[in-house]
Amino acid sequence: xxxxxxxxxxxxxxxxxxxxxxxxxxxxxxxxxxxxxxxxxxxxxxxxxxxxxxxxxxxxxxxxxxxxxxxxxxxxxxxxxxxxxxxxxxxxxxxxxxxxxxxxxxxxxxxxxxxxxxxxxxxxxxxxxxxxxxxxxxxxxxxxxxxxxxxxxxxxxxxxxxxxxxxxxxxxxxxxxxxxxxxxxxxxxxxxxxxxxxxxxxxxxxxxxxxxxxxxxxxxxxxxxxxxxxxxxxxxxxxxxxxxxxxxxxxxxxxxxxxxxxxxxxxxxxxxxxxxxxxxxxxxxxxxxxxxxxxxxxxxxxxxxxxxxxxxxxxxxxxxxxxxxxxxxxxxxxxxxxxxxxxxxxxxxxxxxxxxxxxxxxxxxxxxxxxxxxxxxxxxxxxxxxxxxxxxxxxxxxxxxxxxxxxxxxxxxxxxxxxxxxxxxxxxxxxxxxxxxxxxxxxxxxxxxxxxxxxxxxxxxxxxxxxxxxxxxxxxxxxxxxxxxxxxxxxxxxx
Numbered sequence: 048x049x050x051x052x053x054x055x056x057x058x059x060x061x062x063x064x065x066x067x068x069x070x071x072x073x074x075x076x077x078x079x080x081x082x083x084x085x086x087x088x089x090x091x092x093x094x095x096x097x098x099x100x101x102x103x104x105x106x107x108x109x110x111x112x113x114x115x116x117x118x119x120x121x122x123x124x125x126x127x128x129x130x131x132x133x134x135x136x137x138x139x140x141x142x143x144x145x146x147x148x149x150x151x152x153x154x155x156x157x158x159x160x161x162x163x164x165x166x167x168x169x170x171x172x173x174x175x176x177x178x179x180x181x182x183x184x185x186x187x188x189x190x191x192x193x194x195x196x197x198x199x200x201x202x203x204x205x206x207x208x209x210x211x212x213x214x215x216x217x218x219x220x221x222x223x224x225x226x227x228x229x230x231x232x233x234x235x236x237x238x239x240x241x242x243x244x245x246x247x248x249x250x251x252x253x254x255x256x257x258x259x260x261x262x263x264x265x266x267x268x269x270x271x272x273x274x275x276x277x278x279x280x281x282x283x284x285x286x287x288x289x290x291x292x293x294x295x296x297x298x299x300x301x302x303x304x305x306x307x308x309x310x311x312x313x314x315x316x317x318x319x320x321x322x323x324x325x326x327x328x329x330x331x332x333x334x335x336x337x338x339x340x341x342x343x344x345x346x347x348x349x350x351x352x353x354x355x356x357x358x359x360x361x362x363x364x365x366x367x368x369x370x371x372x373x374x375x376x377x378x379x380x381x382x383x384x385x386x387x388x389x390x391x392x393x394x395x396x397x398x399x400x401x402x403x404x405x406x407x408x409x410x411x412x413x414x415x416x417x418x419x420x421x422x423x424x425x426x427x428x429x430x431x432x433x434x435x436x437x438x439x440x441x442x443x444x445x446x447x448x449x450x451x452x453x454x455x456x457x458x459x460x461x462x463x464x465x466x467x468x469x470x471x472x473x474x475x476x477x478x479x480x481x482x483x484x485x486x487x488x489x490x491x492x493x494x495x496x497x498x499x500x501x502x503x504x505x506x507x508x509x510x511x512x513x514x515x516x517x518x519x520x521x522x523x524x525x526x527x528x529x530x531x532x533x534x535x536x537x538x539x540x541x542x
Contacts (some may be wrong), residue, residue: 055232057238059405061201064242070095071140075244078133085124092120092136099138102132105330110167110323127384134186141189142331154401158196159333161283162189165273167323168279175310187249187272188279191256194236198228205404221257226397233257252276274305278338282320291344292351299352314349318342380454383439384430391453391461395514398451398463402506408504412462413521414442414479417498417533419458430490434497437488445482446475461521469505469538476501476536484534498534500525505539 077088080485093099099120105115106123117123124132169188173181209227224231237254251269255262256276281298288294298313321341369428378390402409423431443452451463464472480501488495520539528537
């Protein structure tokens with residue numbers, strides 16, 4: 048799912064990733080041997096009496112519905128398989144290990160209640176959809192939102208900002224995370240599980256589970272697991288929803304979309320998840336202080352769901368897409384399809400906050416097309432519009448994916464270069480100036496040649512600077528370049 052840029056962003060912003068407890072790390076190492084030694088794995092598990100007790104308690108519950116009781120780890124491995132026991136051990140270790148790292152502002156108890164609900168749902172779904180996945184499903188379901196916990200523990204202040212942004216705008220929390228961090232919790236989860244050495248069949252579904260449509264093109268096994276996790280995440284939403292009928296309707300819609308209507312009844316499946324939760328939660332030392340009668344509630348929700356129109360459900364599913372689309376439209380320039388002034392201001396504020404927080408370099412470039420009025424006067428305004436679009440394409444083509452380009456206004460463009468100091472930014476400006484000057488723009492048999500002037504400024508690491516002051520520095524450098532004859536680059540603070 049992720050490219051190198053996202054990996055680098057995560058690595059730069061999260062100094063130390065959470066690690067699994069020692070017993071879990073030893074277990075993973077033993078499992079990943081070419082020829083795993085079952086006796087050694089059994090010894091690792093048995094070395095932690097509390098872990099062994101919890102594994103045996105869970106496997107002897109109705110969650111596994113075994114005919115005869117299991118009394119030892121060896122017996123559990125032989126009867127349930129090494130993979131199942133391993134995943135249960137990792138699940139218990141994960142919850143125990145992260146309890147020590149809980150953030151003050153994070154609802155730790157609710158997170159694990161939701162995660163266990165997702166784990167139960169994932170296992171039960173796998174048993175219905177593809178039984179051979181059920182061994183991994185519980186641990187996979189437990190891990191699906193581990194990125195949220197990682198962000199809350201490692202970057203609590205910024206994570207709080209993302210939550211506030213979502214509450215304030217009513218927008219998509221994945222987008223709010225991306226605005227604050229430059230990545231979202233799915234990407235962090237994928238990155239974290241890769242760092243733990245978990246296989247692609249775990250990492251990729253975690254990286255896509257809220258957006259399963261983006262998993263198309265990956266391996267078939269990963270697509271199935273991603274859809275399974277997506278449905279499990281919807282059941283988490285169901286038990287937190289103020290209007291269960293609407294959420295149940297969304298689940299029903301997705302079940303039909305995935306071709307599973309003959310295998311899963313949404314409401315009946317919800318009842319089964321809740322019944323299993325009552326037995327599983329205490330084994331993980333998590334209280335279930337919820338005395339609501341979910342059988343009755345889900346029956347009512349099912350009756351209400353039947354009254355909902357297909358159009359309403361689709362409208363609900365498209366709501367976030369529509370919000371994202373409208374938000375995007377307000378920050379895009381209609382002519383060049385790059386960001387506009389509003390988008391520039393939002394990005395500059397965000398990137399300056401990051402640069403100050405992480406003491407990383409940030410540069411700003413202002414550029415202006417030289418004698419642009421002559422283009423409009425000579426060839427007409429339509430030719431001028433065509434030239435503006437061509438310049439935008441040229442500039443964007445030469446920039447990194449992490450750089451930001453906006454049409455600041457008229458024939459003026461602004462560029463925000465992350466992780467870039469003043470000297471490197473000047474070299475970027477020179478390269479862009481040269482590319483534009485060599486570009487031959489053709490409009491209705493007319494050849495239009497353009498040059499641009501550039502002003503470069505950088506955010507100082509040693510003192511505070513407002514966005515207005517940084518903009519003024521870049522703007523002053525630009526006008527110095529124009530005053531010196533145009534088609535050149537000038538740096539703020541240099542004669």
